[in-house]
Amino acid sequence: MADVKNKVAENVEGAYYVDDQCITCQRCIDEAPNNFKMNENGSSSFVYKQPENDAEKKNCEEAMDSCPAEAIGNDG
Incomplete structure (x- = not known):
């Protein structure tokens, strides 16, 4: 289960x-290309x-599923 305390820095503010x-x-x-990207160094x-x-x-x-x-995670 995702942990809000360990979010990667590139995430924009919000529920997901x-x-x-x-x-x-x-x-x-693949599932949500309008919302997810890979970071510049390809680590996350x-x-x-x-x-x-x-x-x-x-x-x-x-x-997420x-x-x-x-x-x-979804904290919304």
Whole structure:
């Protein structure tokens, strides 16, 4: 389960985040490309834009559910 205390620095402020347990599988980017990106050094994905509509929220939830490292959290 993702830990809000271990969020990666690149996450934008908001409910969804990626923590330091990310294994860079890029599944979240495949599920929600409008909301997740890989950081510059390729060590972690992060939330670059919080969902702005129901479709993006659904995609973020699917990304969270499919994360093999359980590194995506939702504090919303």
